[in-house]
Amino acid sequence: AQSVTQPDIHITVSEGASLELRCNYSYGATPYLFWYVQSPGQGLQLLLKYFSGDTLVQGIKGFEAEFKRSQSSFNLRKPSVHWSDAAEYFCAGTSGNTPLVFGKGTRLSVIA
Amino acid sequence: DSGVTQTPKHLITATGQRVTLRCSPRSGDLSVYWYQQSLDQGLQFLIQYYNGEERAKGNILERFSAQQFPDLHSELNLSSLELGDSALYFCASSVGGTYGYTFGSGTRLTVV
Numbered sequence: 001a002q003s004v005t006q007p008d009i010h011i012t013v014s015e016g017a018s019l020e021l022r023c024n025y026s027y028g029a030t031p032y033l034f035w036y037v038q039s040p041g042q043g044l045q046l047l048l049k050y051f052s053g054d055t056l057v058q059g060i061k062g063f064e065a066e067f068k069r070s071q072s073s074f075n076l077r078k079p080s081v082h083w084s085d086a087a088e089y090f091c092a093g094t095s096g097n098t099p100l101v102f103g104k105g106t107r108l109s110v111i112a
Numbered sequence: 113d114s115g116v117t118q119t120p121k122h123l124i125t126a127t128g129q130r131v132t133l134r135c136s137p138r139s140g141d142l143s144v145y146w147y148q149q150s151l152d153q154g155l156q157f158l159i160q161y162y163n164g165e166e167r168a169k170g171n172i173l174e175r176f177s178a179q180q181f182p183d184l185h186s187e188l189n190l191s192s193l194e195l196g197d198s199a200l201y202f203c204a205s206s207v208g209g210t211y212g213y214t215f216g217s218g219t220r221l222t223v224v
Contacts, residue, residue, distance in 0.1 A: 032210045042217060043116075044204075045114070046213075049211075049212050051210065066224060072160050096210050099145055099157045099168050099170065099212060100145075101157070102154060103154075104154045105154060109167075
């Protein structure tokens with residue numbers, strides 16, 4: 001079955017430190033992959049998406065993600081985290097003609 | 113403002129009751145998706161409509177139903193409510209699934 005897995009439930013990083021959130025996918029063919037962010041009490045906002053081509057994609061708010069077919073991964077990164085980045089992050093995927101399947105999410109805490 | 117409008121934002125109702133959640137998609141988007149978000153299940157896809165027709169169905173209970181009207185707004189009807197139906201219900205819209213979805217801010221349903 002098509003699935004997206006986020007191995008880390010909760011991650012804490014210091015402000016200014018780098019960040020990497022992990023995402024693994026299980027799809028028969030190369031999926032369309034997305035990262036969303038959800039702040040408390042808010043809806044989900046699209047950070048970036050991968051369709052094909054360049055395996056490193058840039059998104060909003062200084063985020064980027066790298067697609068690695070060999071590892072079935074699509075990890076989200078940010079070189080320097082700000083306190084306002086504290087939120088829940090969701091990885092999602094689709095084969096193209098099916099609804100988005102979401103991972104369970106990773107909660108990011110940022111400490112001073 | 114994402115362009116997807118959901119009403120009401122909060123809803124408190126008793127077990128056994130019926131409620132209707134409403135969603136207006138972003139201008140130009142023909143697809144509407146409904147998701148349920150709970151702490152234990154994460155984001156679960158319920159149902160998709162495309163231009164008034166049901167396109168895909170997920171883990172939607174028989175007590176739940178939805179429709180999309182000619183003006184493209186959608187309604188999710190939840191009946192015979194149980195305590196376990198308490199959750200955040202999100203509506204999302206898209207011009208095409210591979211472009212990602214735009215989410216509304218959700219309706220928080222509390223069944224008491």
